[in-house]
Amino acid sequence: MCGIVGYIGTGSAKEIVLSGLKNLEYRGYDSAGIAINKKGKLLLRKESGELENLIAKTRKAEFDGNMGIGHTRWATHGSPIRENAHPHLSADGRIAIVHNGIIENYIELKNMLIKDHGIEFRSETDSEVIAQLIGVLYEGNLLDAVRAAVSRMRGAYAVGIICSEDPDTIIAVRKDAPLIAGIGEGCNYLASDIPAVLSYTRDIYVIENGEIVVITKDDIKIYDEDMTRIGREVMRVTWDATAADKGEYEDFMKKEIFEQPDGVRKTLGRRLTNDGEIKLDGIKLSKEEIDNIDRIYIVACGTAAHAGIQGVTLFEKFAKIPAEMDIASEFRYRNPLVNERTLCVCISQSGETSDTLEALREAKRKGARILSICNVVGSSVARESDDVMFTEAGPEIAVASTKAYTTQLVCLYLIALYMGRKKGTVPDEKYASLIAELRQTPDKIKEVLKTEKQIEKLAEQFYIKEQIFYIGRGMDVGTALEASLKLKEITYINSFAIGAGELKHGTIALVRNGTLFFVLATQDKLYEKMLSNIEEIKARKAHVVSIAKKGNSRVAKVSDEVIYIPECADDVTPLIAIVPMQLLAYHMAKLLKRNIDKPRNLAKSVTVE
């Protein structure tokens, strides 16, 4: 998804903005551009395709100046051609803007600009109206023009604006799209995401909705809508910039799969005392407040929603509160029965997913308490929630989510057990054994990672398949769904996941000689049922690869191959069984020579509806 970078200081704006955009590559993009203010003149360059194209075209020294903005674009309105790339210029060439988000009333504004001001638009984008609108409103004071323009814009936006006549200022505005300002020495930065500025500074201001920022080389001033100056606390980024490096790995996805033991350990570690009690720093729910909750809605998208599916089981089992998982994009429009006794659990790696954020706001409007699980400190989801639990996954760069998923699961275990403990609905013995099981999961994930060679061999056998099915029961249904999503995202192989009991109600019609099934059979109490399901599809000549706990040897007799995971309690298998599935998808994608970290048509953070 789009990324914004801005710089003002004494260094080379071109170098700094381009390096910032490079650090945002993981968001996905299909064109990029840069505008530099050099001695009161705006120099503009935009290219479609790889950032390298833009870098090559701006190599010459005449493109140097000390203030500039840049953008990586992911096409929403208008195809990914150079004309549609940002920055966009006003008709008179004095104003340049970069924009993330959507201007919902852009057609209305565009018609007005054409009719009343004779503006000729150069692109098909909604974003160009911002440049043109500021252009016609500009009468020598950029800030006034921006404020007047913003009052007419509807939608979601983070916008960076420069003006040829004002070589000392970058202005930025934010509504429902992420924006930060980075604090330098004798220079300052603007960006949509922290990694863009991390090579230069760790001190940032998180810009809030409705705020206007005026950035000069020596100062960053933040104002609210009424132009009241706001004192904002500096946020010091503590995570390591090298976490955004591939290190010894070929791809971020592989690195992130292998980081899972560490991520799980850290996510658990901070919250478990030596005597096994759970301490949740960002969650302030008292016993009375927990007792008052009569329903939990979990809202999330994609992989986070699959973690949410497991959350339903955990909340119902341990906290004994009815729970439902809702896809955020549906929840926000279906008028759910939310009230003051509802707990809304939002799960989001980025904390900026538009659908999740809007679902959160909808639940809040209706009186729910909002508890979020998030990987990005300072993100919108984190800031707009009553309680937040951060996953300790570190930055996740690969588009296909892996370590965020397993650490989200850890948070769900801890929150559900914490609530159950407060309510007295988890017997002491059960609680102690689960905590012991959770503590062992990092080592068990490590054990699974050691089976990579076996999984690579299976990948060689199956990467030419055109269709793959995943089935499971109980907590294996969520794992099957997540495994299937991973496969389709990065291999582009058509895959389908379904509860095994549901097969005979229709999908079994697709099974014929050689149809490939990955069968999740990790739930002891449902093991016999899974064996019957395997018999059922084997009878139709399917090829079956089962995933089962060590020691369950009967599964080997009915399956063509078995991937074993270490013995563990049924309740914690989702944390472990997903790992071989991630590896399998990874190796199949590798054999298919896919762009694993940046699969086609996908973006890391989906900040538009």
Ligand code: F6R
């Ligand atoms: C899949 C994937 C997506 C995200 C989804 C939600 O691998 O990464 O399905 O899980 O877009 O994103 P967040 O968690 O950032 O809200």
